[in-house]
Amino acid sequence: MTNALHNSTDSNSMISSSSPSSTIHLQNIVANWHTLAKLSGSAETGVVVKANAYGLGATKIAQALYEAGCRTFFTAHTNEATEIRKAVGPLALVFLFHGLQQDNVDIVISQDIVPVLNSLEQLKLWQKANAPFPAALHIDTGMNRLGLQIKDIADAKDILPEGRIGWVMSHLACADTPEHPMNARQLELFKKVAAVWPQAQKSLCNSAGICLGKDFTFDLTRPGIGLYGGYSRANVFTPKHAITLTAPLLNIFSPEHFEDATIGYGATLPVKPNQRLGTVALGYADGMLRSLSNYGFGYIKGVRCPIVGRVSMDLITLDITNAPSDTSILDRVEFLGQHANIEEQARAGVTASYELLTCLGTRIPRVYEQPEQSS
Numbered sequence: 001m002t003n004a005l006h007n008s009t010d011s012n013s014m015i016s017s018s019s020p021s022s023t024i025h026l027q028n029i030v031a032n033w034h035t036l037a038k039l040s041g042s043a044e045t046g047v048v049v050k051a052n053a054y055g056l057g058a059t060k061i062a063q064a065l066y067e068a069g070c071r072t073f074f075t076a077h078t079n080e081a082t083e084i085r086k087a088v089g090p091l092a093l094v095f096l097f098h099g100l101q102q103d104n105v106d107i108v109i110s111q112d113i114v115p116v117l118n119s120l121e122q123l124k125l126w127q128k129a130n131a132p133f134p135a136a137l138h139i140d141t142g143m144n145r146l147g148l149q150i151k152d153i154a155d156a157k158d159i160l161p162e163g164r165i166g167w168v169m170s171h172l173a174c175a176d177t178p179e180h181p182m183n184a185r186q187l188e189l190f191k192k193v194a195a196v197w198p199q200a201q202k203s204l205c206n207s208a209g210i211c212l213g214k215d216f217t218f219d220l221t222r223p224g225i226g227l228y229g230g231y232s233r234a235n236v237f238t239p240k241h242a243i244t245l246t247a248p249l250l251n252i253f254s255p256e257h258f259e260d261a262t263i264g265y266g267a268t269l270p271v272k273p274n275q276r277l278g279t280v281a282l283g284y285a286d287g288m289l290r291s292l293s294n295y296g297f298g299y300i301k302g303v304r305c306p307i308v309g310r311v312s313m314d315l316i317t318l319d320i321t322n323a324p325s326d327t328s329i330l331d332r333v334e335f336l337g338q339h340a341n342i343e344e345q346a347r348a349g350v351t352a353s354y355e356l357l358t359c360l361g362t363r364i365p366r367v368y369e370q371p372e373q374s375s
């Protein structure tokens with residue numbers, strides 16, 4: 001990358017040549033936000049920064065996006081919401097997906113956090129609290145997960161009439177499968193129920209939903225994974241990578257090729273003749289899931305090297321037979337980044353990019369590559 005400018009880490013821990021490390025490309029995250037905002041058309045584009053911004057660092061990322069002009073932030077938990085309020089200051093909107101409980105009413109109101117109400121009980125709590133600003137309402141249109149049920153809408157309107165609900169939201173179950181009939185079904189239902197509060201802003205789309213087009217985007221969109229490089233849609237949206245994850249080679253060798261020679265715990269893979277192996281200082285304790293055993297990959301100087309044998313806690317073995325011959329100890333292997341595509345790595349591990357990101361171990365330092373101070 002050419003734009004490594006003012007790097008900073010979120011901890012003062014030393015980054016050792018024999019340890020894994022990651023670079024968070026704030027500039028690319030901001031660029032992804034701009035792209036998603038364009039795809040959102042006339043809708044405002046908020047950002048989902050729950051789960052520590054999918055493991056990448058909520059405070060730093062929220063601040064970079066605020067600098068870029070973003071004013072709406074979505075969190076899941078109360079402690080996440082207060083962290084974001086502190087990070088971005090008093091002028092931004094901060095939403096709290098998990099809504100209201102008896103024990104967070106005071107902090108929600110004093111910190112000016114918009115609770116996303118998802119049951120009649122929560123609506124009553126908000127009504128009783130008599131807050132000086134409106135709440136958001138999540139209506140379940142098919143996820144059957146969280147949100148007000150359709151049968152409760154008339155009661156909800158009685159409890160919090162027009163003016164007391166500032167936003168009506170729902171969430172798509174199958175947005176990453178554009179041809180799925182569920183999308184149109186949820187869209188129609190959402191239009192109908194959202195009309196009960198005609199003046200409220202409407203919000204339906206996550207990252208994949210935005211890629212379904214302008215019928216779905218309404219007034220406000222809520223992308224998460226697209227910002228973090230983990231979701232693409234052919235011919236519509238190709239994000240820039242948000243993270244580069246690397247770890248060093250600790251050992252390089254050609255194993256002795258005797259009969260029944262195998263690699264790693266459980267002896268899951270036979271050694272091949274003339275094979276070269278590289279042992280990397282990264283493991284499932286760092287979030288390289290065990291399901292990547294014999295399926296995941298790393299890149300050495302742009303050359304793809306398959307994971308061979310089981311991923312262990314602190315080590316991964318790669319077949320580096322095809323890596324450049326000058327490959328040496330402490331050379332860094334890329335597991336996520338420009339070459340190692342996160343969606344492909346996730347598929348190799350039979351998981352989703354969301355899980356790969358949120359599982360990234362806390363012992364991996366995050367180095368923040370700052371956006372250029374332009375305009």
Ligand SMILES: *Cc1c(COP(=O)(O)O)cnc(C)c1O
Nearest residue numbers: 048171206207222223224225226
């Ligand atoms: C997590 C979440 C999002 C963001 O979804 P992505 O698929 O990461 O874009 C949006 N809305 C709700 C309600 C969510 O829980």
